[in-house]
Amino acid sequence: xxxxxxxxxxxxxxxxxxxxxxxxxxxxxxxxxxxxxxxxxxxxxxxxxxxxxxxxxxxxxxxxxxxxxxxxxxxxxxxxxxxxxxxxxxxxxxxxxxxxxxxxxxxxxxxxxxxxxxxxxxxxxxxxxxxxxxxxxxxxxxxxxxxxxxxxxxxxxxxxxxxxxxxxxxxxxxxxxxxxxxxxxxxxxxxxxxxxxxxxxxxxxxxxxxxxxxxxxxxxxxxxxxxxxxxxxxxxxxxxxxxxxxxxxxxxxxxxxxxxxxxxxxxxxxxxxxxxxxxxxxxxxxxxxxxxxxxxxxxxxxxxxxxxxxxxxxx
Amino acid sequence: xxxxxxxxxxxxxxxxxxxxxxxxxxxxxxxxxxxxxxxxxxxxxxxxxxxxxxxxxxxxxxxxxxxxxxxxxxxxxxxxxxxxxxxxxxxxxxxxxxxxxxxxxxxxxxxxxxxxxxxxxxxxxxxxxxxxxxxxxxxxxxxxxxxxxxxxxxxxxxxxxxxxxxxxxxxxxxxxxxxxxxxxxxxxxxxxxxxxxxxxxxxxxxxxxxxxxxxxxxxxxxxxxxxxxxxxxxxxxxxxx
Numbered sequence: 001x002x003x004x005x006x007x008x009x010x011x012x013x014x015x016x017x018x019x020x021x022x023x024x025x026x027x028x029x030x031x032x033x034x035x036x037x038x039x040x041x042x043x044x045x046x047x048x049x050x051x052x053x054x055x056x057x058x059x060x061x062x063x064x065x066x067x068x069x070x071x072x073x074x075x076x077x078x079x080x081x082x083x084x085x086x087x088x089x090x091x092x093x094x095x096x097x098x099x100x101x102x103x104x105x106x107x108x109x110x111x112x113x114x115x116x117x118x119x120x121x122x123x124x125x126x127x128x129x130x131x132x133x134x135x136x137x138x139x140x141x142x143x144x145x146x147x148x149x150x151x152x153x154x155x156x157x158x159x160x161x162x163x164x165x166x167x168x169x170x171x172x173x174x175x176x177x178x179x180x181x182x183x184x185x186x187x188x189x190x191x192x193x194x195x196x197x198x199x200x201x202x203x204x205x206x207x208x209x210x211x212x213x214x215x216x217x218x219x220x221x222x223x224x225x226x227x228x229x230x231x232x233x234x235x236x237x238x239x240x241x242x243x244x245x246x247x248x249x250x251x252x253x254x255x256x257x258x259x260x261x262x263x264x265x266x267x268x269x270x271x272x273x274x275x276x277x278x279x280x281x282x283x284x285x286x287x288x289x290x291x292x293x294x295x296x297x298x299x300x301x302x303x304x305x306x307x308x309x310x311x312x313x314x315x
Numbered sequence: 316x317x318x319x320x321x322x323x324x325x326x327x328x329x330x331x332x333x334x335x336x337x338x339x340x341x342x343x344x345x346x347x348x349x350x351x352x353x354x355x356x357x358x359x360x361x362x363x364x365x366x367x368x369x370x371x372x373x374x375x376x377x378x379x380x381x382x383x384x385x386x387x388x389x390x391x392x393x394x395x396x397x398x399x400x401x402x403x404x405x406x407x408x409x410x411x412x413x414x415x416x417x418x419x420x421x422x423x424x425x426x427x428x429x430x431x432x433x434x435x436x437x438x439x440x441x442x443x444x445x446x447x448x449x450x451x452x453x454x455x456x457x458x459x460x461x462x463x464x465x466x467x468x469x470x471x472x473x474x475x476x477x478x479x480x481x482x483x484x485x486x487x488x489x490x491x492x493x494x495x496x497x498x499x500x501x502x503x504x505x506x507x508x509x510x511x512x513x514x515x516x517x518x519x520x521x522x523x524x525x526x527x528x529x530x531x532x533x534x535x536x537x538x539x540x541x542x543x544x545x546x547x548x549x550x551x552x553x554x555x556x
Contacts, residue, residue, distance in 0.1 A: 016552070047552075053409055056548040076411045084409040090402040092329065094336040099329070106325030107410040149406070 004067060006031045006157050006188035007052065012061035014047055021047040023212050025061070029190065029205075031156070034183040036203035037192040040306055043209045045192040046087070049159045052190070053084045066156040080108070083155035087162040089146025093135035097126060097145050100134055101152060108153035120148040124178060140171025147178055157188045164195060176202060200298040214305040222301045230294040231265040231273055232258065236287035239263070245284045249276045264294065322412050323420040330394075330424030340393065344428065347385045348436040355379065356440065359448055359456060367451035376461040377512040379437050383473035384501040384508070387429035391480030392497035394421040395550070396487045405551055414545040419538060422477045426470070429477070433469045464523060471530035472508075476501050478537025485545055488553070 005028040014021040022044030029035045039045050050056045052065050054075040063070040066081035091100050101120065105113035121127045124144040129137065134145060143163060150158055160179065164172045179202050183189055193199055199206050200219050207216040215222055231252075238261045239245060246255045246265060251273035253266040267273035270293045281288050334340055355378050362370060398404040407417065441462075445453050480497035487493035507526075510516045 050551060054547075055405070055408055055551045076413060079409060079411045084406070086402075086405050086409075088402050090404070090406040092333060092403055093401075094333050095329065099332060103325050103329045104406075104410065106321050107407070107412050109319060109321055109411070146406075 004031075005029055005064070006033070006067075007035075007063070007065055007190065009052070009063040010061055012048075012051065012063055013059050014044070014051055014056065015059045020044075020211055022209065025209075025213050027207060027213065027216055029188060031188050032183070032186040033205065034179070034189045034191060034203045036199035036206035037190060037209060038194075038196065038199055038206055038302060039192075039209035041194075044211055045209055046161055048209070049084060049161050049190065049192060053082060053159055054078050055084075080153070081155060082157045082159065083150040083153055084159040085146045085150040085161065085163060087165055089142050089149070091134040091142055091145055091149075094133060096131050096133050097121070097137070097148075098130045100145060101149060104149050105152050110152055110154075113152075116152055116154075117148075120151045123151055123181075124148045125174075138171075140167050140174070143167060143171065143175060144178075147175070151182075155187065157190060158182065159190045159192075161192050162194065163191070164193070164198060172198075196297070196299040196302055206298065208302055208305045210306060210309045214309070215301070219298045219301070222298070223296045227296045227300065227304075228253075228266045229268070229270055231267050231270060231277060231291060232294045233263040233265060233277060233281070233291050234289040235261045235263075235281070236289060237261055239284065239286055241284075245280050245286070246277070249273065249280055252277065261289075316413070316415065318413070318416050318419070322410075322416050323423070326407075326412070326417060326420035327424045327427075330421060331427070334390070334424070334428065340390070343389050344386055344432060347389065348382050348432055351379060351382050351385070352436050352440055356443055359444055359452060362449065362452050364449045364451045367449065367455040370452065370455040371458075373514055374458075374461050374512045374518055375456055376437075376440075376458070376465055377508055377518070379433070379440060379465065380468055380472055380508040380512075381505045382436055383429060383433040383469045384476045384504040385498065386432055387425045387473045387477045388480045388497040388501040389494055390429060391422070391425045391477045392484050392487075392493040393490055394425065394481055395484040395545075396493045397484075397490050399488075399550060400490060408547050408551060414547070415538070415542040418481060418542045418545055422474075422481060422538070422541075425477050425480075426473055429473045430470050433473065434466075437465055437469070460518075464518070467523075467527065468530070471527065471534065472504055474534040475530055475537065476504065478534065478541055482537075482541045482544060485541065485550065 007029040009025050009027050012025040013023045025048065037045050037048065047056065051058050052063060052070065054070065057072065065078045068074050068078050070078065098117065101117045102113065105117055110116045121130055124147050126141065126144055126148060129141065134142060137145065164175050167175065176198065179189060179191065183202065191199065191203060205216065205218050208214040217225065242255060242263060246252055251267050251269040253268055255263050255265045258264045265273065265277065274291055278291055355375055359375060441457060444456055479500045483496045483500060484493045487496065511518050
């Protein structure tokens with residue numbers, strides 16, 4: 001795998017007049033990485049994709065996309081190496097799936113277009129619908145055609161802007177499988193999404209954007225960074241002296257009650273703390289219902305970040 | 316800058332396929348030429364054999380030059396703003412296509428059917444006059460220089476009309492507004508051809524050469540100017556870069 005970044009962004013900003021679309025973005029994405037770009041509506045996600053895709057010019061900052069400096073004179077060369085699937089696939093509805101793909105294969109000057117189209121159609125499982133007009137396809141199928149179109153040029157970097165927006169669960173699952181498959185095949189994927197479980201499931205790293213970059217990292221890193229690791233303990237009856245039981249245990253930093261017979265323990269290392277807690281509870285003759293690591297989801301991380309922003313704005 | 320024939324052909328072929336399957340667009344392309352065919356035919360059929368000689372002083376044929384001004388205006392106005400409204404423009408702009416290639420391919424896709432329609436209507440007009448007009452009328456009406464002017468000026472006027480309409484289409488935010496403005500922009504050309512056909516402006520070789528050169532230059536400049544004005548950022552976001 002190439003060690004140079006597929007995308008390198010330094011202090012990139014975009015303003016429309018007085019309105020800031022995004023500001024001071026800096027990050028790097030390696031080749032073959034699936035990178036999630038999260039943020040509320042209006043956070044600047046789509047504008048970032050359009051900027052890196054050379055559709056709009058940044059106001060300041062710099063970037064390299066697929067190894068090429070982001071500059072107006074490099075637009076054609078960058079667009080040759082990337083593909084963008086917008087939120088709505090924007091297909092020619094009067095043309096068939098095949099005709100849509102033929103047009104884009106020619107726009108990318110794909111060598112051996114027939115073979116490439118066939119392979120893209122097979123990748124999205126649409127071979128049997130190749131001659132159907134796109135206007136007759138369901139939203140999920142159109143999204144798949146959009147993905148097939150994005151795959152035609154064998155891009156080094158694939159930008160997917162809300163690829164599952166408005167899809168039903170089955171179509172969403174299909175798109176997820178496709179993205180996971182692409183990620184495994186070494187395509188760098190820049191995925192903007194509102195769906196946090198989608199990002200958690202598919203992405204190697206995520207960034208949370210709210211005009212400025214709020215945080216970036218692997219989902220578990222972000223959880224660790226934001227939240228204390230905790231163990232949730234439930235017993236049949238309230239413990240007589242929890243301070244005595246939990247106090248002084250290895251890797252247990254503190255505890256608090258959580259309901260009538262529940263306790264949340266702040267721990268530095270779950271693997272050390274959990275067995276020690278179990279032994280202490282048994283020694284205290286407590287009837288234990290469960291001991292488990294309390295997991296914060298990416299959604300918790302996201303809401304924490306966005307709530308902080310809201311509080312700052314209110315202040 | 317090297318233009319890609321393959322990319323130009325891709326958009327050209329796609330546009331023609333879309334035109335063929337867009338019933339309202341085909342209807343629009345048919346109505347304008349019919350109107351401009353029927354009116355002069357009625358007027359010519361009303362001319363008696365005795366009055367046929369008066370036709371030699373008029374240039375009724377040149378009235379049909381309104382067709383290559385109007386048909387492409389309606390079509391080309393749709394070219395950019397139509398795609399933008401359908402949401403198909405952004406995926407195309409995300410490909411390696413250059414703006415010069417996109418503008419040229421769209422212009423060619425409008426040019427081909429517009430000129431074909433204009434020539435076809437002209438041929439139908441000539442055939443109808445030959446077959447159904449009163450004796451003496453065809454020979455008085457169908458003059459060699461007028462036919463030649465029709466053949467030469469049809470593509471030149473169509474080209475000019477296309478560049479005006481595409482320029483409007485890249486700036487407009489609504490298809491109807493773009494079509495209305497494009498038709499309005501083609502009115503001076505129609506006024507000129509009408510005045511010449513009615514002999515208010517006397518046609519001459521000098522005038523023909525002058526207009527021909529002006530249109531050739533206008534068409535060459537049109538491509539450059541429209542390409543330069545084609546702003547990806549404005550088309551995608553509605554804001555200027």
